[in-house]
Amino acid sequence: MKDILAQMITRAALKAHEQGILPSDAIPQPSLDEPKQESHGDFSTNIAMIMAKPQKMAPRKIAEAIVDNLEDPENFLVQTEIAGPGFINFHMRPSLWQRVVKNVLDKGPEFGRSQIGAGQKVQVEFVSANPTGPLHVGHGRGAAVGDAVASLLAMCGYEVEREYYINDSGRQIRTLGLSVWLRYCQLKGREIDFPTDCYQGGYIRDLALSIDSEKLADLDSMAEEDAVLWCARFAANDILDGIRQDLKDFGVIHDVWFSEQSLFDDSSVQKSLEFFEKSGDIYEKEGAKWFKTEARGDEKDRVVVRNNGLTTYFASDIAYHKNKFDRGFDRVIDVWGADHHGYIARMKAAVEAVGRSKEAFEVVLVKLVNLLRDGEPLAMTTRGGTFETLSDVVNEVGADAARFIFLSRHYESPLDFDLELAKKQTSENPVWYVQYVHARTCSIVVKSADFGVPLDFAWDPDQEILKEIEEIRLMKALARYPEIVENAARSLEPHRITFYLRELASAFHSFYHDHMVLKEDQAPVLTKARLDLVTAVRQVIKNGLDLLGVSAPESM
RNA sequence: GCGCCCGUAGCUCAGCUGGAUAGAGCAACGGACUUCUAAUCCGUAGGCCGCAGGUUCGAAUCCUGCCGGGCGUACCA
Structure with a gap:
């Protein structure tokens, strides 16, 4: 509808120019807003104010020229007015909104789909927690955000892949093995001071215990170093299995699990280091090898090979991101915890060195x-081993509430997650509010099957049938959905869907309260139109919740 | 010190990339069940958009400087 209006405005402006009213032929693309105030119409444009300078005319004069030349053969408009400093407000024929109902029903789950991604390949890498302990709530937020961002992009015509990067190499894995090994030795009765830089959580002891009780390996007859390595592999696999299970219970599925170790095994890290040494991006200083990131916008250059010969985390990250682009992705999006934000500049520098633009690599920082x-507040220190794991939270409040709450704020603002509130079945808990709409709409649709009056006929959307203000507001809310999805995808901000769903839900509850759908003593055509409206609401609520990974229950 | 993020109603936060009288939820107060689910609805109240400048027809939004808070700043992972 906006497109049609925009065309009408452009045509009117050109016509005014031909008539010599507007001196310049520079007509910008009109942008149409939905005014906050309903009295300001359904849409408004500020084009007259924007044109004031190039046209060297007063905005209201320009607006007049446009309005006078508007052609509206199909009678879309019931009223057009110039207001304030030069806004043009458009009041649409109310029945026009009815078209959206048909549109939603025709498209079904596809309502909201767009092609702004034009088939570009994009990868979203998220969670990627080290397999040294179970996922905690912070990972859960990252999982919810990453998954929703991926869904949004997929809905907008991108070819999306979800990936999990497993940090299964390097020192922290060895530390993990050592931690398990030492606990094992303690269980065997040896007196050992457990080092503070080892993993303290109770799950370490559980792992050691299971090795012993299930006789998984004969650690006692191994050399200590072999035993530690064995423990490391065993523990990492076990923990990773747990992570996979936690994510599955949370409804998150990654397409690819990518192992850091594999980059060493196939010498990708080595090759990329050699490549950048040749290209001059890597140089030696004080016995270490440095990557020239400062020249590409970082604060300073970064070490990739330490003077003891070991590569840093950054070295494998360079190889990893090179690998991503080699796989043909046009865009690469990493979802990180906010504590890694110091890492962005160097990573962007590395991507640039790989030959991609910095814009092709984006980081979503989740607070x-x-x-x-x-x-x-609950304490969440890993040290004390008392932190809340994701699975604890999901078990307590359910995956739906957890996901919805994780997506209820911009990801860059810290989130207070109250476990008691998340369990409440009242209006304080927003997820219920939205899901309740779905349940209510389902209930009406089910009941309509037994309704005394036959409803299997079509109604004409060009006739004004749904004219109550609550109906119009509801239809306008439905019509907004595709643009919301598009903007959410463009800005990688799934919380916009969450906010939208609350608005739509509110519009529905108001409608529901004031108007019966299945009412005996009302015109069947009105009943049918309302039933279709309700069915369309059900569809859009479902589509939106799907994007967030939240279920849409049929009854509650 | 330097870098990034943030400062909007009592609380938690939106604000569509510059628009009209700044919004929502919760909390508070007052109403609404003979109705397809009251897990709901309607109304009232609540504001120097941290402060001060600048850019322009127009600023919560963009720029600069302060004030206040969070995070980062390893030859760690």
Whole structure:
């Protein structure tokens, strides 16, 4: 509808120019807003104000020229007015909104799909927690955000792949093995001071215990170093299995699990180091090898090979991101915890060195989650081993509530997650509010099957049938959905869907409260039109919740 | 010190990349069930958009400088 209006405005402006009213032929693309105030019409444009300078005319004069030349053969407009400093407000024929109902029903799950991605390949890498311990709530937020961002992009015509990067190489894995090994030795009765730089969580002891009780390996007869390595592999696999299970329970599925170790095994890291040494991006200083990131916008150059010969994390990350682009992705999006934000500049520099633009690589930084219970903060230190795991939270409040709450804020603002509130089945808990709409609409649709009056006929959307203000507001909300999805995808901000769903839900509840759908003593055509409206609402709520990875229950 | 993020109603946050009288949820107060689910709805109240300048027809939004908070700043992972 906006497109049609924009065309009408452009045509009117050109006509005014031909008549000599507007001196310049520079007509910008009109942008149409939906005014906050309903009295300002359904749409408004600021084009007259924008044109004031190039046209050297007063905005209101320009607006007049445009309005006078508007052609509206199909009677889309019931009223057009010039307001304020030069806004043009358009009041649409109310029945026009009815078209959206048909449109939603025709498209079904596809309503909201667009092609702005034009088939570009994009990879979203998220969670990627080290397999040294179970996922905690912060990872959960990252999982919800990454998954929703991926879904949004897929809905907008991108070819999307979800990936998990497994940090299964290097020192922290060895530390993991050592931690398990030492706990194992303790279980065997040896007196050992457990080092503070080892993993303290209770799951380490559980792992050691299971090795012993299930006789998984004869560690006692191994050389200590072999035993540690064995423990490392065993523990990492076991923990990774747990992570996979946690994600599955949370409804998140990655297409690819990419191993860091594999980059060493196939010498990708080595090759990329050699490549950049040749290209001059890597140089030696003080016995270490440095990557020239400062010249590409970082604060300073970064070490990739330490003077002890070991590569840094950054070295494998360079190889990894080179690998991503080699796989043909046009865009690469990493979802990181906010504590890694110091890493962005060097990574962008590396991507540029690989020969891609910095814009092809984006980082979504997810801020931390403060876990609360009845308003009181819960301590989440790994050291004490008392942190709340994702699975604890999911078991307590359910995956739906957790995901919805994780997506209820911009990901860059810290999130307070109150476990008690998430469990409440009241209006304080937004996920219920939205899901309830779906349940209510389903209930109406089910009941309509037994309704006394036959409803299997079509109604003419050009006749004004749905004219109550609550109906119009509801239809306008439906019509907004595709653009919301598009903007959310463009800005990688799934919380916009969450906010939208609350608005749509609110519009529905108001409608529901004031108007019966299945009512005996009302014109069947109105009943049918309302039933279609309700069915369309159900569809859009479902589509939106799908994007967020939240279920849409048929009854509650 | 330097870099990034943030400062909007009592609380938690939106604000569509510059628009009209700044919004929503919760909390508070007052109403609404003979109705397809009251897990709902309607109304009231609540504001120097951190402060001060600048850019322009127009600023919560863009720029600069302060004030206040969070995070980062390893030859760690």
